Amino acid sequence: MTAAAAEVESRPVAGESVATKILRVLGKAPVHFVLVLVGLLWLVPTLGLFLTSLFSATDVNSLGWWEIFSKPSLATFQNYQEIWHNQSIRSAFWTTVWISLGGTFLPIIIAALAGYAFAWLEFPGRDWLFVLVIALLVVPLQMALIPMFRLYSDLGIFDTVLSLVLFHTAFGLPFAIFLLRNFFIGIPKELLEAARIDGASEIRIFLRLILPLGLPAIASLAIFQFLWTWNDLLVALSLARDTQPLTVAIFSQLRQFGNNLELIAPASFVSLIVPLAVFFAFQRYFVQGLLAGSVK
């Protein structure tokens, strides 16, 4: 991020008179104004969803969320209690948790192994295989929905958490391998050579050297995978029927939109607040991963 650079630019110049300082601040007033406005614009929808979720079932389908500012007494957490006791929403929540955890850790383990091989092991056709992985990066997952629907049915694992985790794992792999390989290749060669001369096996080098050193990249990848799998709608909607994550559970309520906001709003907010919390907790890794993935 450019925070540091921005600070250098706007730091007051030494020996600046009060008048020039005022002028400098005033000169930036339009910029501040625009940015505050844009910031508010970006906050309003999420805030609106949250406030909507605080209305009771009787008010939510007739009042606008801003009414809560003038009548704060209307706010209640009752809807959240209700959805917590709502069997289908609660099980959807846990389904989402399991899918996301599985869909995060499995691809990371597999991609770390492959990334290490692509970065530091020697075998014929290595670079062509890596190009293939990059090619797979853009294959739309729509290409796999129909065959997997049938294969899962044939194997009898249709409509299970496992089948969704496996699907997410496969489609998370190309990016994960790409990211980790590029990170691992930056690990100083001397470290690996030293370990190899000491007679360490590849698996030992991988576990004791590569994984600890690769932790920053693995962390950003973990966040990405978690968000992707948590936020998925399409895969679960196509490859499961009763194994519903939150997004699908909310989707099945959308038909009634306008009469069931007391359910849709809090459930959407729950489905939104978890990734948001992850984002805030690990913002640094998230942005790093983003930049590693797109700006090279």
Next chain:
Amino acid sequence: MSGASITAEPPVRGAPPASAGGRWRRYAVAAAFLGPAALFLIVWIIYPAIYTFVQSLYRGTGFSEFAGIDNYKTLFTSPNLVQAIKNNAIWVAVVPAAVTALGLIFAVLTERVRWSVAFKTVVFMPMAVSAFAAGVTWRIMYQQDPDQGAINAAIASAKGVFSPEGVLSQAAPSTDALKPTPGGGLDLAKPLSPGGVATLGLTRVPSAEVPPTAKQAVLPEPLQGGIDGVVWRDFKPGGGTPGKVEEGELGIPGVTVELRDAGGKTLSSTKTADDGTFKFPGLSQGQYQVDIGASTFAKPFGGVSWLSAQLITPSIIIAYIWIWAGFAMVVIAAGLAAIPRDVLEAARTDGATEWQVFRRVTVPLLAPVLSVVFITLLIQVLKVFDIVIAVAPQSVQDDANVIALAMWRTSFGGVSDFGLGSAIAVFLFILVIPVLLLNISRFRREV
């Protein structure tokens, strides 16, 4: 290009290339490391891709009825699917450019303030959230009733400043003395001179619309050198006599009364008091027209129907830009930070204006970053699905249709036409192939 030229740096050789057995052992180790990934990529991506391609040449489900390119013909002729392709073309034309431009503007602006991190965090936030949940969020914003949808509420309150809602929704004249005007007001047929009293009786006023401050109507005394009068609800239980102000009939406050000259030009306008009276004092001799202004009956703002067939795609696109602007901003800001300051300083020292520096130095240096953002958005937009299905109500999903949504609806959303669904998926794949080639060539240049 040979495979070897891809990596500039040969890998570390662990042991010296000794025996053939040692080499095979190393290959075996590599295979063990790659095995799980290979299994997943083959079973979940490569095999299905081939399967889908073959399926696209068959009708319906399975491989019993060969269809050749029929599914592809349907793809480009069925009105529903053509609409999806057209909509997706709009997405492609608008979104990557808009998001990149917005990201560039935000990135440049945030460079000038100290609280840039806070701003970036706020704008970037939607990226963490699912496009589906964001879509539901916007659907709440887009509700048509201004009492519920925030966007229409904002428009309504802005509108209220300029053209407030009238006090009455409807009313009819109680006698023939009042005639409806084309503009929606009610005109007193007979002109008046100063000293005249206008009796503007209304019936069919819904009881709920008579303002609570209304008092017993009063027929005012004639005004010296002016015109006065009363607007009242010319009705009481039992009926009463039309055209006469009687005990038990209420004045209607807040009605706009206009005074016009003989030529029809509006001279002045006023609002009635709680007892329904109004006056235009200080008039010179002559003939005047009195009428109840159309604004009395101005309809309240019913709200823009953002989710209608006409507006649905722009509405969804706005929500989508809201999600992705933060991504563009963060990536571009990182690129901006990497531009050497002295290059910009040199341009400034040479007398370039800020705009020239931006246009001639900053943007060209940012070009690679801008293209990365643009291409990323291009791929995302081609595959857009979640937000469309979240924002668009069932009834307008045909109008909001995009390729990925059409693929899902054809294959899983009720129809189960796997042949056609596969053809749509293959079409989607073909659309992203140029990006795939670009990615590979970029990778080759870099490594």
